[in-house]
Amino acid sequence: MKPETKVGLLFILSMILVVVFGYYLGVLNPFSNSRDVYVGFNFAGGIEVGSPVRVMGVKVGKVKAVDFMPQMKVGGEEVKLRVKISVDRMAWESVREDSQFYINLAG
Structure with a gap:
């Protein structure tokens, strides 16, 4: 050869x-029709794997994991929890590096 x-x-x-x-x-x-995003929180009451992720009330993904991260800093602020979310491609342009995420409990 x-x-x-x-x-x-x-x-x-x-x-x-x-x-x-x-x-x-x-x-x-x-x-894959989604991308993963990591978000830091100090309190994640009510969040569990499979919880829906919404943008302006429209479901665009779900929570994939919740982990304890005692040494993690986001924007200079120490956070205790890291939440891995999966965001659908159709909504990916709405999520930027400086996006803010909030926890709402819907009952």
Whole structure:
């Protein structure tokens, strides 16, 4: 086998591995209709995995995880909880780095 062929096959194999690894990590998922956002709170009463996330009253995602993070700082302020939310692509443009999130209990 020619050296050029070996290099070409090695390149193709490495590209396939990068795509598979990226898909496995969740970075590359062309089939996903959502993106994950992390939000910090000091109190998350009523939030649990699966709780809906709404923008102007419209459901645009859900809570994926709630974790204790005693050393986390957001905007220079220490927060105790990190909430991972999944936001649908249709609403992704509404969520920016400086967006503010609030907890409302609907009964």
